[in-house]
Amino acid sequence: MQNKKLYLILGVCIAAALVMIAAVLIILRANDARIEFSIPEYSVETVEFGGEWTAPEVKAYLKGNIFNKSGKEIEVTREGDANTSELGEYRIVYSASADLVSGSAEYVVKVVDTTPPVITLAAAKSEFLYVGDTYAEAGFTATDAVDGDLTGSVTATDIDTSTPGQKEITYTVTDQSGNVCTATRTVVVREKPAPTQVIDSPPSTGGGVIYLTFDDGPSAYTATLLDILKKYNVKATFFVTGSGDRSLIAREAAEGHSVGIHTLTHEYSKIYASVDAYFADLNAVNEIIKEQTGEYSKLVRFPGGSSNTVSKKYCKGIMTQLAAELEAKGYKYFDWNVSSGDAGGTTVSDTVYTNVINGVRGKAYSIVLQHDIKNFSVNAVERIIVWGLNNGYTFAPLTPDSPTVHQHINN
Ligand SMILES: [Zn+2]
Known part of the structure; x- marks a missing residue:
């Protein structure tokens, strides 16, 4: 009995001790524990x-x-x-x-969102404006990664077209996060050119102006022609091509003659295939002119003249379009009101001379068509000059301000 009691006490003690140990362990474990x-x-x-x-x-x-x-x-x-x-x-x-x-x-x-929107400007409708023209917006779009299409929120500044110069339009758009995008368009405003004066050949009793023009060169005869012109101090106009010795173009300009654009290839099927093809050809010749003279030319003579019908075969209506586009781009084209006949009518110097002086006679302004690739035509020039000077005519080179002759456009 005594023993039983003793065991019970011992058991309780052991149990209590175990509980104590467990509690200590738990406390120790949790004590100061952190993650x-x-x-x-x-x-x-x-x-x-x-x-x-x-x-x-x-x-x-x-x-x-x-x-x-x-x-x-x-x-x-x-x-x-x-x-x-x-x-x-x-x-x-x-x-x-x-x-x-x-x-x-x-x-x-x-x-x-720290990325600004993007403004995209459409290509300008024309390369330049004239003083007093109203700028027609070519168009723009604005997009933002977050806000999407912001075109409607774009503001554009106005430009003053009352004076010539380079004008800037600033486009601005801001997205919802406050990121700003600006884009700038430069608009060139040019002085309005004098209106094209088309010669209607009023009668003249001498004292008129003769514009000698030579197409299709330079050629083997161009140097001789330049020598003749120099001898009489007469200035003429050369509508040049991509063939011949190009340094003669530099000489033409250096000696006071006007250099104009004729054609690079003179192949109608290529030049008149499209408006783009025409201007590609024109620009190629103008690059040659720039290279030789230091300046681009504004003077143009159409291969075959503006009244040609051969272009109809390649592109209907192209001459009408080209005439308008040339003017819009600031070029001036010249046909002729006196033909020497050297393009097919004759192969004789005497006839060239007669055709020219008969054509010039009685005209206040004469734009004479000759070709410096034709030896017989070049050979008539000295006599034409002498006749002109003796009869009170003045010889002048064409400039963008000269009166011009426009033939009837047939295509
Ligand atoms: Zn020609």
Whole structure:
């Protein structure tokens, strides 16, 4: 009986001791225990709209109790996500718990828009305006990654076309995040040219002006022609091509003659295939002229003249279009009101001479068509000059301000 009592007391004591030990262990374990994350407790990341973003890998460690001095990795759970295709602030919480302690780290993602919109300007409708013209907006679009189409929100400054010069239009648009885009368009305003004076050949009793013009060169006869013109100090006009010795074009300009654009190839099927083809040919000759004379020319003579019908075969209505486009681009084209006949009518110098003086007679202004690729035509020039000077005529080179002759356009 005594023994039984003793055992009971002992049992109770052992049980109490065990409970005490367990309590001490629990206290020791929880004492000062904490959870540490591989990121700060609070952090903020900024991400551009539409950018790539993935939630960071976060680790958590249980630290601070006597059993886990170095820290034991424990499981982490994440709540929340960020969507970079929508502006805003996203809160992500990482949490972990173990041994009666728990902890969390907050990770904030700010999806922002710092990219300005983009303004795209449509190509200008014309290369320049004349003083007093109204600028017609060529068009523009504005887009933004976040806001989409912002074309309606674009503002454009006005330009003053009352004076010549380079004018700038500034286009501005701002997106909802306050990002600003500006674009600039330069508009050239030119002085209005004097209206084209078309010669109607009023009668003259001598004293008229003769514009000698020579097409299709330079050629083997051009140097001789230049010598003749120099001898009488007569200035003429050369509508040049891409053939022949190009340095003669430089000489023509250096000796005071006008250099105009005729054609690079003189192949009707190519030149009159389209408006673009025509201007490609024209620009190619003008590059040669620039290279030889230092300046682009504004003077043009159409291969075959503006009244040619051969172009009909290649492009209907092209001469009408070209005549208008040349004027719009600031060029001036010249046909002729006196033909020497050297393009087919004759192959004789005497006849060239007679054709020219008969044509010139009685005209206040004569634009004479000759070709410096024809030896017999060049050979008539000296006599034409002598006759003109003896009869009170003046010889002059064509300039953009000269009166012009426009034949009837037939295509
Ligand atoms: Zn020609």
